[in-house]
Amino acid sequence: MKDKKESEDIKPENASPQSSSASEAVSEDKKKTTIIDAIWNFLASVKLAIWTIAAIALTSIIGTIIQQDTEPANNIKFLAKLFGDGAAPTVYNIFLKLGFMNMYQSWWFVSLLILLCINLTVCSIDRFPKTWKLVKLPLRPMQDNALRALPIKKEMTVKSSLSVVKDEISNSMSSLRYKAFTSSGDNHLQLYSEKGRYTRLGFYVVHVSLLLIFIGAIVGARFGFRGFLNLPEGAFSDVAFIGEGKKIPLDFIVKCNWYNTEYYVESDTPQKFQSELVIIDGGREVMKKVIEVNSPLTYKGITFYQSSYGMLPNSAGEFVLKVAGRGSEGKISRLRFGDTFEIPGTNTKGTIIDFSPALGRDPQTGKLFTYADTMINPAVAVQFNENGKDTLKGWILKRYPQTGNMPDGSKIEFLDYWGVEYTGLQVSRDPGVGLIYLASIIMAAGLYMTFFMSHKKVWVKISEEKGAVRIIAGGSASKNKLSLERDLDKILAKASHSIEGRSKK
């Protein structure tokens, strides 16, 4: 219970006379403690929070050093480096028992998280009445000596009358959105006001958002799934896969029209991984989208992410060429290996005789060779033939369209080798994500309230002394004293400015 009292003297800004009544309330409920109270107090204490958070932080480190969810061999090899070959299997088995190989799902780690949630909930329930009382506490005028003791104070004397000064101070307070209350005595009166009293609840908002995140994570784990689906170009599916061969029905059909990797100019760094997906539901095409790495497709709560790609083994696809005679628009032809096409307006024919997924040139020998087995730099070799005689033979590269410019001005563009790649989709449904996003917004709002806003109180005492008016302004703030100080300065500056203006008239 120590920490509860502590929180008041730690923040001297809080120590306005009114807070004392709240601290008294704290000590009252300490009189009788039963076992249940003791447990409750234990679960409500910030000390428990400190130890739980520290324990979560420290144990989390284990899972970043030992590889999670992996083949035992990987970790045994790693442990052998630390403990020697002989001891490694034993150490591995001990660690396995302790759940270190899948520790973020282990019973003890999950228990720590649950303990944190319980701590958070109990602490919030326990404190709420007191905080609420503090928030709801009516603001009262301040005794003279208390006013003097305020941490932030400004004084000023003006030649004017009490009522004029009162009006002006009250105006300038309301222009800073401090709604002023008045209490008056003989020869003096006090204007007082406060702002942002609900910002005291900011940390509750943060804590509630944390609980929501936990709930969101549980909802996602319980009602969602995470699967994958490898779809060849042109293929479709009405299921996704989770783990080895386990299927999950989609209740609609997803089809991949094409897959494509785009590269940066003159480099093998990929710029885009794209697939065109079509959703067919109830026999109709209902959606079509080109998905990319950061731009998935969502239909009926199920989201398709571009996550990998690859070549299908021993498949034969279609070469998509755009053939244009000199000065004419190109026409798309879809051809198979060995097929022949004509170039319009000429007697030239071309035959597809070879293909390389990644054509490169050896810088030393100048020889052409295939440097990778994925389609990094696809190229098609064409044998040209004019009036029955073989003429040129050359490689046309997809990424370098100028390689298809013929001496006679016709153009052949290699658009795609379609049907030999598949797109690797991650397919998942997570009904908890909405809650997580909502919690994120709430957390952002709560953090803003806690750290960038404050509960500010101001008291301005005005008293008449020998034809002059003395103004003493003071205040307290739960956070950010500088901003309160600026408010006080503004209130006084504005008021004195208009008081001067008035007295000149």
Add this chain to the structure above:
Amino acid sequence: MTSASFFDISGLAYLLAMVVYIFYLALRKNTLGIIATTVTIFGFVSQSIAFIMRWADSYYLWTGSSPESQFLTSLLRSAPLRNLYESLVFFVWCLILIHLIIEFRYKIRTLGAFITPVAALTLAFIDLSGTSKEIQPLIPALQSNWLLFHVLFSFLGYSAFGVSFGAGVAHLVMLTETKDEKPYIFWSIVVGVFLIILVAMGIDYLSIAGASTEELIKNHFLKSTFRSSSDGVAAVSYIAGIIAIYLIWRYGLGLKKILCSFSISADMLDEITYKSIAIGFPLFSLGGLIFGAIWANQAWGKYWGWDPKETWSLITWLVYALYLHARFMAGWRGKKVAILAVVGFVTVIFTYLGVNLLLSGLHSYGSG
């Protein structure tokens, strides 16, 4: 001039400013203070120019390969916050910005002696580690606005934490009285390890000159000293390291005398530590965790995956949450919370560098 030369100028300026701030701390001549501030501002301006020029360069690079991209998208995609080098440079920029704000607002110059070293050390790290300075094309996973905001906010947060580290160390130096106190031992070790690692990296750099600098830190990190294949060299390194820490421990109290002779109070340092964490914590929560999770969810359909990088940023966040709660506990003011602030920044460094450089060497984690 290219952006790199403006950047080099700013690096030298911060290094010079660090020296002048330290002399200012020792000699307490006001002129020195003014010189230190002027040099810092000069470095800051020149770094800002370097930053803008680099942005422009990568803007042209991006529009060159994606002519169809709209102006705003191109601008965002080319923001120079895309790799280790650029983000560290941005970190230094924010750190100096925050330092200048504190200097002008709180009128304390002394903190410069603790913050410019963090800036200078980071720049030295960039140079010594041979971090690639090339403008690299953006791979698909990185083409996301969420990622950009994630990096931006994380680094704003990190720099606020960097300030709290400087203030926290200064606070510990001021609060500790005797050489056998645990907090005293703690800070002399932290400061010692920082310096030793930097020196050791310098030795790596000098002894493996010619190795591709890109690979330097991944394959040769501390290999010419502590992790040397020759046991003799390693042993000598450890002995030298221990002696260095011993010397800092032995003579560290002198630093306290210097600090106490200034008109800064321990309370003020405590307040700066708290204030910068109070700014850093929400920025890091929003940027580091929330935006990071949204990005991961869009890119991989998984907002949280317990990968080492994510886990370490969670650990960092928890340490600062600990700091905030510890301030409400009896007896946890002063030294104990200052230690937490220092530990917090050590986890920041580990999250950003250690995960990529050390943990990824253990296994084959990608550079997440």
